[in-house]
Amino acid sequence: MPEGHSVHRIARQFRRNFVGQICRVSSPQGRFAQGAAQLDGLRMVEAKAVGKQMFLEFESDRWLRVHLGIYGAWDFAGEILVDDTIASAAGRMGQTNQAGTVAGAAADRGGVPLTPAGGDAADSAAEDSVSSIGAPRRSRVSGASVTIARMRMAEYDTVSQSEVAFPPPPVGAVRVRILTEKTVADLRGPTVCELATPAEIQAVIDRLGPDPENDSSQGAERTFIERVSKTSRPIGAVLMDQAVVSGIGNVYRAEILFRAGINPHTPAKNLTHEQLHDLWVDWVHLLSVGVRLGQMMTMDDLDPESYTLAMANRDDRHWVYKREGLPCRRCGTNIVLEEMATRKLYWCVECQK
DSSP: OHHHHHHHHHHHHHHHHHTTTBBBOOTTTTTTHHEEEEEEEEEEEEEETTTTTEEETTTEEEEEEEOTTOOOOEEEEEEEEEETTTEHHHHHHHHEOOOOOOOOOOEEEEEEEOOOTTOOOOTTSSSSOOOGGOOOOEEEETEEEEHHHHHOOTTOOOOOOOOOOOOOOOOOOOOEEEEEEEEEEEEEOOOOEEEEEEHHHHHHHHOOOOOOOTTSSHHHHHHHHHHHHHHOSSSHHHTTTTTTTOOOHHHHHHHHHHHHOTTTSSBGSSSHHHHHHHHHHHHHHHHHHHHHHHHHOOOOOHHHHHHHHHHHGGGGOOOSSSSSBBBBBBTOOEEEEEETTEEEEETTTTTTO
């Protein structure tokens, strides 16, 4: 399931390419035909993410709420705005199994060097945005030959060369298609895709925990600490509760707890105020890094060679996630894999006593 950084980057792509534009909205699959008809021809006025949920606002106080869940993904095609530069591209955003790639694969699409903000090396395993995906292919959009890349947030599949026109025909079970004159977004396989009123949207947001990408203030931190401190559930389960804190999924849960040296089975209310403060600060930091890079990069202070490897391969990007049976990078104890709250939990029994 996409974690918070991915959904923020999807929302950012909508803000760059759709907000302010009149949108043609349809449901090629047919399952959202009535909802699409109510949005068709309206101008998109806002796109925002809170945790793992995204909200698209249209004229006339109409909102589209999307939760990708495990299988959902957005496909983008056409002229994609990247850091105020137009590049013709296609890309997939969603679905979270990351794939390893060749280091240093900074793609140049249509003559535009696409690297993440801040000058970090682009990575062809990037989880979501056009600005950090590699492995380009040749295609045709609006009659002009351009370089095109296909991507997924956190999962990349190499695709064969093909000739397509804009807008490309819907492929597969497209729940919603949102089309402007130059850009199209196709939604497939979401857990939630529904029209909502402003009051209904606010009610959903009110049920969610603080999202530091939207609000990293002391007030948001206090809310986080108060909600964690009220429960005796294991902290490893509490961090996954979107009503406590927004955006943390299986990867960030494991990595944050390892970085803090906290046993995931510790009752949440037993953690000290200082420990909870440190967890919040680290989540603010890691989410910011994830949004900037398009990668769940959880290892800090890497030398240039190690950083290049980490940007190219998930196996070199994390402390404990997906490292079951391998020696801990700090103490050498084998990383443990178990189940907690129906999800896989990775941790080091020595470093996280």
